[in-house]
Amino acid sequence: MTDDDEPYLSDLLGKQLMGATLSQAGPGGSPSCLVLHTEGQGPVSLQPHGATLSLTAAVLPADGTPAAEDGRDNAMARFTGSPIRSVREIRHRHDGVDRVAGLTFHFPGGNVRVLALDGALVLAHDQHLGPVEAHLYEDVTLARVVRTCLASPSQWDAWTTEGQYLYFRYRHGEGTVEQHPSADTDTWDGEESRLWTLWEDGTDDGEIALPDFLALAGLRLAPDAEVSVLSSWQGREVKVGWPTPDA
Template structure:
């Protein structure tokens, strides 16, 4: 992912979407809106500008915000046909990278942003930003897009206050799940489940939400739905308490 004055993906988690500004690409598609620039107006972060250098996604803070035009392309605010607009007022629950793989070609194509009620992918492909909603499909391109969100192994380490698990994705990433006082979170630590090996480098928050309760216990299936994760076929689920 290519960043200038970057906002980290983890910074987006928990930020409330207050507005969307889009600049259209001259070339359009029936499968998803094609944009040249996209600003997400986020509570506590301000405007965050998304664009593509050709393949992949660049995103950074943009304190000035969008101008009335970008080159010769007019901008629109909260366009009704943009999938993100339906989630105005909601916090971003989860963020995951979307990888493009095709033979020897591989790069980070964009981000999947999780909200209550669905996910939106913002992708940089072939010189355009594509915004793909929960029901959107990019045809044959879909087979080349991958997210490391399937779990190969999950071990419960505490049943309540907090509910807590260690988990590993099919791609080998270690994730730490925690739920307490109605708040759930998913964090990635490259050092694995030993807290003594955790440090900031390479670590990151992947999901956070509050369900409005004060509960300290949640079933794994419910946690995964809220976190935007899933069990892989033949996954191993263990009780390590």
């Protein structure tokens, strides 16, 4: 990626985090930006612009060295050497306003949230941020899941409690979660489609149980979620119990 390329969240998926640098403190004492270095990818910068978080190609000094650290604890740097499984939006909902406030980065060993709060860059790892938590939301709870392939590869159609359609697939040890406008594949080529999650488990397997897939993908079922299997030879869905290794 060159400095002129616009990075996408999907560009980071599956990449190993090689380093994460917090810049020197900005206004109010908060770090001004976070630069991520990933394997095979140019550096990207995350920085607050008012109430939103921007993702841009990072411009490094001519000698290629990163900006100086600001000396504080860097939650992202704890995951150096780990692959990025997913990057998902964090929304802030309050007083009728719904906006993207940040991103959650998922690694095999945990998560890091990067947020723009009151114009400041905030990093949180296994940390409650106080009263603002009541207004932060991630669309990761599933209301309905339908298994669409009973053999290899393991595949499901899923819908979140917010109505977002997701396509799950697991083949040759690789799991993916894709976001699309609907289950109709004719709608899958637009700007509303993107890769949510990507991981490899080091096997060549083509089958995985739904509970294991969800755990690796960082997703969860709603308490009243409907889980079913599409029986193609009968042309109908069959509801199943939860949990079940065949779901």
